[in-house]
Amino acid sequence: MADYASGDIIISVRDVAIGFGERLIIDGLDLDVHAGEVLGVVGGSGTGKSVLTRCIIGLVPKRRGKITVFDQDLDTLSRAEHKAIERRWGVLFQHGALFSSLTVKQNIQVPLREYLKLSEPLMDEIARLKIAMVGLRADAADKYPSELSGGMIKRAALARALALDPEIVFLDEPTSGLDPIGAEEFDTLIRTLRDTLGLTVYMVTHDLDSLARICDRIAALADGKVIATGTMEDMLRHPHPWLKKYFGGERARAARVKA
Amino acid sequence: MPEAQLASRVDGSRLTVALGGTWTAETAGDMEPRVASLIAEGGSPQSVLLDFTAVQRLDTLGGTLVRGIEMAFGARGIPVQREGLSKAGAAIYAEIADGLAEPAPTPAKPKPVIVQGLDKVGEQMVEAGRDLVALVSFFGEVVAAVGSIFTGVGRFRLAAVVNQLDRVAFRAVPIMALITFLIGGIIAQQGIFFFRDFGADTYVVDLVAILTLREIGVLIVSIMVAGRTGSAFTAEIGSMKMREEIDALRVMGLNPVEVLVLPRLMALVLGLPILTFIGNLSAIMGGAVVAQFYGQIPIDIFFTRMQEEVSQRHIWVGLIKAPFMALIIGLVACIEGMRVKGSAESLGQQTTASVVKAIFLVIVLDGLFAIFFASLGY
Numbered sequence: 001m002a003d004y005a006s007g008d009i010i011i012s013v014r015d016v017a018i019g020f021g022e023r024l025i026i027d028g029l030d031l032d033v034h035a036g037e038v039l040g041v042v043g044g045s046g047t048g049k050s051v052l053t054r055c056i057i058g059l060v061p062k063r064r065g066k067i068t069v070f071d072q073d074l075d076t077l078s079r080a081e082h083k084a085i086e087r088r089w090g091v092l093f094q095h096g097a098l099f100s101s102l103t104v105k106q107n108i109q110v111p112l113r114e115y116l117k118l119s120e121p122l123m124d125e126i127a128r129l130k131i132a133m134v135g136l137r138a139d140a141a142d143k144y145p146s147e148l149s150g151g152m153i154k155r156a157a158l159a160r161a162l163a164l165d166p167e168i169v170f171l172d173e174p175t176s177g178l179d180p181i182g183a184e185e186f187d188t189l190i191r192t193l194r195d196t197l198g199l200t201v202y203m204v205t206h207d208l209d210s211l212a213r214i215c216d217r218i219a220a221l222a223d224g225k226v227i228a229t230g231t232m233e234d235m236l237r238h239p240h241p242w243l244k245k246y247f248g249g250e251r252a253r254a255a256r257v258k259a
Numbered sequence: 260m261p262e263a264q265l266a267s268r269v270d271g272s273r274l275t276v277a278l279g280g281t282w283t284a285e286t287a288g289d290m291e292p293r294v295a296s297l298i299a300e301g302g303s304p305q306s307v308l309l310d311f312t313a314v315q316r317l318d319t320l321g322g323t324l325v326r327g328i329e330m331a332f333g334a335r336g337i338p339v340q341r342e343g344l345s346k347a348g349a350a351i352y353a354e355i356a357d358g359l360a361e362p363a364p365t366p367a368k369p370k371p372v373i374v375q376g377l378d379k380v381g382e383q384m385v386e387a388g389r390d391l392v393a394l395v396s397f398f399g400e401v402v403a404a405v406g407s408i409f410t411g412v413g414r415f416r417l418a419a420v421v422n423q424l425d426r427v428a429f430r431a432v433p434i435m436a437l438i439t440f441l442i443g444g445i446i447a448q449q450g451i452f453f454f455r456d457f458g459a460d461t462y463v464v465d466l467v468a469i470l471t472l473r474e475i476g477v478l479i480v481s482i483m484v485a486g487r488t489g490s491a492f493t494a495e496i497g498s499m500k501m502r503e504e505i506d507a508l509r510v511m512g513l514n515p516v517e518v519l520v521l522p523r524l525m526a527l528v529l530g531l532p533i534l535t536f537i538g539n540l541s542a543i544m545g546g547a548v549v550a551q552f553y554g555q556i557p558i559d560i561f562f563t564r565m566q567e568e569v570s571q572r573h574i575w576v577g578l579i580k581a582p583f584m585a586l587i588i589g590l591v592a593c594i595e596g597m598r599v600k601g602s603a604e605s606l607g608q609q610t611t612a613s614v615v616k617a618i619f620l621v622i623v624l625d626g627l628f629a630i631f632f633a634s635l636g637y
Contacts, residue, residue: 087284101604116320117288119295125359126323132358133319139364146601164284165318196350197319 010035010168010200011056016065017224018048018055024063025051027224033168038194038201040211043221044242049204050094052221053170056202057091058082069168087115089168090161094176096153098145104131104156105141111163130159135189151182155189162193171203175210183207187214208247220246263290263321264313267297272305276328279313282321294324298331307332312343322348322355390616397594401524404517413514419522420529427488427523428530432537434487435480439538442479443471443545451554460554464564467546472573476539478625481584484531485617489592492523493613496596497606505597515597524589531585532578539577572637580628584621591617 011033018026025048033039043049054060056067058074067074069085077085098107108127112118118126131141134155145153154174161169174190175183191214194201205211211218212232219229220243228238235247261281268275276297282290301307309329311317317325329339344352370378407413450463496519499505508515543565550556595613599606 100602116284118291122287122291122324122327124363125327126320128363129319129323129355129358132361133354138361144602162319165320196354198347 008035009033010070011202012066012068013052013056014066014068016052016055016067017063018051018060019063024224026055026221029065029221029225031219031226031229033200033202034217035167035200036194036198037216038190038203038214040215040218041202041204041221042206042211042218042246044246047221048224049221050172053172053202053204057089057170058086087111087164088166089170090164090166091170092154092157092161092172092174094172096145096157098153098157098160100145103142103144104136104148104159107145107156107160108163110160115164126163127159130162131156133162133193134159135185150177151179151186154178154186158189162197165197166199168200168202171201171205173204173206175205175207180209183209184213190214261285261316265290265293265297267301269304273308274301274304274306275308275310277310277313278325279315281316282314282325283316283318284320287320287324290321290324294327298328301332303335304337307337307339309339309341310343311341311345311348314343314345314348317345317348317351319351319355322351323359326352326355326359393594394590397590397597400516401520401590404514404521407514407517408521413517416518416522419518420525423522423526424530426491427484427526428533431484431487431530431534435483435534435538436541438483439471439476439479439542440545442475443467443542444549445545446470446475446542447546447549448553451550451556455554460556461560461564463546463550463554463556464561465568467550468543468565468569469573471542471546472539472569472577474577474625474629476542477535477577477580477584478621479542480531480535480538481581481588481621481625482618484527484534484585485588485592485621486614488527489588489617490610490614492589492592493596493599493610494606496520496593497599497609500597500599501601501606520589520593523593524586527585527589528582531588532581535578535581539574576628576632576637580625583624583628587620587624588617591620 009032011031013029013031016026016029017024025046029052031052041049041052051060055062056069070088072081072085074082074085098104099110102110105124105127108130109123112123112126127141128138131138136152136155136159140148140152140156145156148156158169158171158174171190175186178186187210190201190203193199203210203215205215215232217229217231218235219226220235220238220240221227222240222242227240228235228243230238232247235243238244261283263282263286264277264279266277266279268277280286307328309325329341332339341352369375404413408415447463447467450466451460454460454462454466496505499519505515505519508518547558547561550561551558592613595609595616599609
């Protein structure tokens with residue numbers, strides 16, 4: 001039940017350049033993310049997928065260009081306005097980034113405590129709900145991150161990202177390091193959550209299965225730009241040599257057969 | 260700023276709760292007390308109707324709050340109905356109901372305070388016993404690793420020892436010299452201040468020299484090394500443990516004790532006597548300088564008197580303790596490092612434990628040495 005109708009542009013990136021030292025990693029990149037879609041961002045190692053994501057969520061400064069999220073230009077916002085926007089997105093980091101000294105329940109409650117004034121029982125209830133929503137068992141609530149398996153860490157981190165019911169979630173390689181069954185379950189979970197909560201999902205991934213199975217649209221990064229956006233079919237027809245290699249390889253063919 | 264509305268009215272025997280506006284994370288904090296008072300003041304109607312018609316947005320936080328109303332009346336045996344829920348809202352509501360279907364696990368009853376206290380004492384005692392066993396067993400491993408070097412199974416890592424020696428001893432010289440210089444000066448000042456009343460100013464030389472050489476020099480240097488180097492050892496080995504680097508060494512057929520612990524221990528055992536010696540010289544210099552300017556005892560008189568009064572055995576009493584202190588500090592630091600578990604917090608805890616235990620044991624050991632030398636009359 002987001003304010004944005006499905007298909008509205010919720011994130012817009014225009015002519016953005018990001019660099020470290022002398023080198024520009026991203027140069028003149030344009031990208032739109034539509035409300036309610038699952039966008040998969042692909043690209044070779046070092047093409048700046050993660051850097052772009054970190055730039056949108058404000059962890060890496062950009063050299064030029066404009067990024068608007070929820071129709072607000074991120075550069076012109078005051079601290080308070082920026083904070084209000086941060087509440088409306090959740091981020092799942094590649095390795096989960098759960099706070100290692102807190103239990104899963106406490107991890108989920110960190111944003112709740114920080115932003116809302118709720119009673120302890122209600123916060124416990126919400127944590128219990130989020131844990132169930134991401135498919136963890138109830139007894140995971142009191143475990144520490146070091147006691148969890150890789151798949152459980154990803155789920156717990158997703159629960160924390162969803163704590164405040166954000167409208168956008170950024171997922172950085174959500175299925176990396178998971179076994180095929182775990183990865184498939186995670187894909188299904190993301191799609192279910194998208195459908196029930198009306199989420200917009202921005203997903204950096206290398207997993208061809210995920211791309212084929214749950215992404216509505218794919219954006220391919222190369223040479224510091226988005227070289228193509230579109231469905232899986234569009235990617236397969238695209239003449240760019242890197243895309244031909246990426247989607248035409250053995251592994252891609254196998255993924256297509258499955259999808 | 261989005262707002263939520265909550266109104267209730269009684270139609271005959273039915274309580275109608277009209278919800279409106281935005282029931283999301285943003286409004287949940289404001290609405291919670293109102294929901295609580297509605298539940299408290301709702302009385303016991305025949306049935307309850309939740310009217311969602313005017314709700315514009317509902318998310319899982321708002322939904323959980325609303326579900327609380329349903330559960331509270333449900334628990335009193337009052338049937339609750341829902342009305343006017345949009346399709347998206349119904350999906351979210353179903354998700355919440357599904358997720359919270361299992362009742363919350365009831366937390367275990369806390370034990371009485373006195374039992375908890377006894378529990379803690381018992382745990383601590385067992386823990387202390389285990390610490391001692393761990394120390395002995397680790398020492399055994401170290402001895403075995405040293406043995407393996409002589410039998411040719413292990414390898415003596417000279418480069419690692421030299422590298423550690425540079426970090427442990429060489430780079431510590433300025434700070435150790437400075438601190439012992441100040442301590443020597445302070446002892447001299449106090450000595451002169453009180454001896455002056457008896458006209459026994461010159462005894463300050465005996466005080467500074469003997470106290471420093473026998474006790475203070477080695478003690479201050481050991482405590483500094485425990486804080487400076489012991490903590491670093493624990494943190495280094497601990498973070499290697501966290502990132503499975505220790506396991507990586509093991510599977511490559513390398514013994515972590517031989518690769519990581521032995522070079523560090525050797526560097527400490529070699530380095531601490533050197534630092535102690537430097538510390539002793541520096542403390543005596545500090546005493547001599549203060550005696551010159553505060554006590555008007557010229558430096559040449561100071562050293563002449565020192566040569567007459569202080570025999571070589573005092574130097575040896577101090578220096579002989581240094582390698583033992585080093586061994587204790589190194590062993591404790593490495594054991595605590597190996598005990599680090601997955602979390603950042605545990606790394607902090609073990610590092611603290613390493614420094615505290617090392618300093619404690621250094622002081623205990625110093626006391627034992629004092630008794631030993633006293634009974635020898637040395």
